[in-house]
Amino acid sequence: MELLCRALSLLEVNYTRSYLKEVYDSCPDRTNLKGYSSILSFYGINTQVYQIESSEYLFPDDIPCIIFYKSDFALLEAIDSEKAIICTGGKKLTVDRETFNNSWDGLLMTLKKQRNSEEPFYDEHLKNKKIRVLCSIALIISLLFIIITSSFNNPLVSFLDYALSFSGLFISRKILIKHYGDEVKEDSICSRYKFFDCNIRYKIFKHIDVSALNFSFFLSAIVVMMLKGPSPVFTLFVCATIPFVIWSIIYQTAIKKKYCPYCLLTSVILVAMIFFNCYIQVADHVFNIEIKDILLIIGAFLLSFSLTELVILPGIKKKGLEGDRVHNLSKMKRNYLNEVRDAVWDVETSDFPRYCINVGSSSLKNSLLVVLNPFCRPCASSFIKAYNMICNNSELRISFCFNCWDDSRFATAAKLIAALDQSKSPLEVIYDWYTKGKIEDLTESGQEETSKDKLTSNMEWLNSHDVHAAPALFLNGRRLAGGISIVDVLNNI
Known part of the structure; x- marks a missing residue:
C-alpha cells in the first residue's frame, strides 16, 4: 500500500x-x-x-x-x-x-x-481525520495537565516514573500488535541476529499472555502515579514485578533459548523502575502503607488487566483480521460475479428500460444496468464512489436508469432527466446532482412533459421486473444480490 x-x-x-x-x-x-x-x-x-x-x-x-x-x-x-x-x-x-x-x-x-482525480468524499474523510487529530491533542493535553498537577511534590522523580511507564506502555502495545495485529513486517534486529525472535509468545498458567500483563502493569502504573504520585504505595507496586522479571528472563534463556528484544526492553524498564524507586526514592517508608493503598493498586491493576483483555486486545485482533476478512469477502464477490456473468441472460439488452444513460460501446460483451433514485442516499454514495472508475471504464457497457416512487418529487426527477437529455456530459450532471443537490435549469418548453413520460415508462418497467428499491444492479441481464456495489462489479469484470 x-x-x-x-x-x-x-x-x-x-x-x-x-x-x-x-x-x-x-x-x-x-x-x-x-x-x-x-x-x-x-x-x-x-x-x-x-x-x-x-x-x-x-x-x-x-x-x-x-x-x-x-x-x-x-x-x-x-x-x-x-x-x-x-x-x-x-x-x-x-x-x-x-x-x-x-x-x-x-x-x-x-x-x-485526470481533471476529476480525487478520493470520493475526500472533504468528509479529511474532516473526520481532523476531528480525530483534535481529539488526540485534547487527550494529550488532558494527560499532561493531570501529570503536572500530580508531580508538584517531587517533579524529577515523577518525570522519570512517568517517562519509564509510558515507554513501557508503548513497547508493550507494539508487542501486542506484533502478536495479534496486522503487522507482518519482520524487524531488522530480529532477522539480523539468530538469537533474537520478535514473535516469542509465552503465557502464565497457559492462558494469560505476558505481553497483556506488561501492558496492564504499565497502564495501571500510570493510573497509580496520577492518583498517588511518587509514594511508598507506588514503590510497593513496582517491587511486585520482581518475580515476573526473573521468570521472564529464565524462560527466554533456559526454555526458548532465544530472546525477544522488545520483551527484554520492558524487563530493563521494570528493573530501572524497581531500582529507582527502592534505592533513590522512598524505600524507608514502604512499611507505612495502609490497607486502602494496597487495595488501590490491586484494583488499578485488575481494572487495567480487564480493560486490556476485554477491550484493547480484542480490538487489536479485530483490526488485524479486518484486512483479511475484507479481502476474503472480495474474493467471494468475484466468484459470485463470475458465475452471474457466465449465466444465461434473464433480461436481454433490448428489453432494458426505454430511457437509460448509456456509457461505453454497445459492442462490449458485458453489460451493467444500474437503477438509481435521485433522492436516495445509498444511490448517491454508490455512484460517487464509482464515478472515477466509471469515467475510466473500457470493459463494461453501463446503463443508468432513474426511478421515483415519491409522487411529490416526480416533477423534480423529470427535470433531472430533461437535464440529462440536453447535456453532453450526463455523468457530470448526475455527479453534480448527487454532490450539490441541484441542477441548472436546462429544460425547454415541452421538454419536461416528455421527461415525465420517460420516467413513467421506466417505472412501469421496474414494476414489471419486481424492482421496488434502489440501487439495483443487473449484470448481463441478471439481477445481482444485495451487498454488491458498482465498484465491486468494475473491480471484478
Missing part, C-alpha cells in the same frame, strides 16, 4: 490513508498490476500498461510509473542519464542507470492524473 500512497502523493491527488487502506483491502487483485489499476482508477487515475525494450524509450510523460523491479513492484519517480530514483518496499532508493536497466524487465504502468 505504501507504493500507492507515494504514487498519489507524487500526482498530488487528495487522499486519506485510512480510506485508501479500505479500498486496498477490498480489492481482490491488490498484489498485481490489475489491482493497482483498479485502485488508482477509483481515485480517477488513468493507467496504461506497456512493455518496452529499454529505459532509453522512457519519456518524461511516462514518469511516475509503476514497474516490476527485481522481484517486486516499485514506483519509478525520476530517471536521468546517470541514476534512477525508485520507491520499493516503503523505501526510497537511488540506483545507477546500469543497475536499474539490469534489474528492470521493461514492464511499466503509466499513471495520468
Whole structure:
C-alpha cells in the first residue's frame, strides 16, 4: 500500500490513508498490476500498461510509473542519464542507470492524473481525520495537565516514573500488535541476529499472555502515579514485578533459548523502575502503607488487566483480521460475479428500460444496468464512489436508469432527466446532482412533459421486473444480490 500512497502523493491527488487502506483491502487483485489499476482508477487515475525494450524509450510523460523491479513492484519517480530514483518496499532508493536497466524487465504502468482525480468524499474523510487529530491533542493535553498537577511534590522523580511507564506502555502495545495485529513486517534486529525472535509468545498458567500483563502493569502504573504520585504505595507496586522479571528472563534463556528484544526492553524498564524507586526514592517508608493503598493498586491493576483483555486486545485482533476478512469477502464477490456473468441472460439488452444513460460501446460483451433514485442516499454514495472508475471504464457497457416512487418529487426527477437529455456530459450532471443537490435549469418548453413520460415508462418497467428499491444492479441481464456495489462489479469484470 505504501507504493500507492507515494504514487498519489507524487500526482498530488487528495487522499486519506485510512480510506485508501479500505479500498486496498477490498480489492481482490491488490498484489498485481490489475489491482493497482483498479485502485488508482477509483481515485480517477488513468493507467496504461506497456512493455518496452529499454529505459532509453522512457519519456518524461511516462514518469511516475509503476514497474516490476527485481522481484517486486516499485514506483519509478525520476530517471536521468546517470541514476534512477525508485520507491520499493516503503523505501526510497537511488540506483545507477546500469543497475536499474539490469534489474528492470521493461514492464511499466503509466499513471495520468485526470481533471476529476480525487478520493470520493475526500472533504468528509479529511474532516473526520481532523476531528480525530483534535481529539488526540485534547487527550494529550488532558494527560499532561493531570501529570503536572500530580508531580508538584517531587517533579524529577515523577518525570522519570512517568517517562519509564509510558515507554513501557508503548513497547508493550507494539508487542501486542506484533502478536495479534496486522503487522507482518519482520524487524531488522530480529532477522539480523539468530538469537533474537520478535514473535516469542509465552503465557502464565497457559492462558494469560505476558505481553497483556506488561501492558496492564504499565497502564495501571500510570493510573497509580496520577492518583498517588511518587509514594511508598507506588514503590510497593513496582517491587511486585520482581518475580515476573526473573521468570521472564529464565524462560527466554533456559526454555526458548532465544530472546525477544522488545520483551527484554520492558524487563530493563521494570528493573530501572524497581531500582529507582527502592534505592533513590522512598524505600524507608514502604512499611507505612495502609490497607486502602494496597487495595488501590490491586484494583488499578485488575481494572487495567480487564480493560486490556476485554477491550484493547480484542480490538487489536479485530483490526488485524479486518484486512483479511475484507479481502476474503472480495474474493467471494468475484466468484459470485463470475458465475452471474457466465449465466444465461434473464433480461436481454433490448428489453432494458426505454430511457437509460448509456456509457461505453454497445459492442462490449458485458453489460451493467444500474437503477438509481435521485433522492436516495445509498444511490448517491454508490455512484460517487464509482464515478472515477466509471469515467475510466473500457470493459463494461453501463446503463443508468432513474426511478421515483415519491409522487411529490416526480416533477423534480423529470427535470433531472430533461437535464440529462440536453447535456453532453450526463455523468457530470448526475455527479453534480448527487454532490450539490441541484441542477441548472436546462429544460425547454415541452421538454419536461416528455421527461415525465420517460420516467413513467421506466417505472412501469421496474414494476414489471419486481424492482421496488434502489440501487439495483443487473449484470448481463441478471439481477445481482444485495451487498454488491458498482465498484465491486468494475473491480471484478
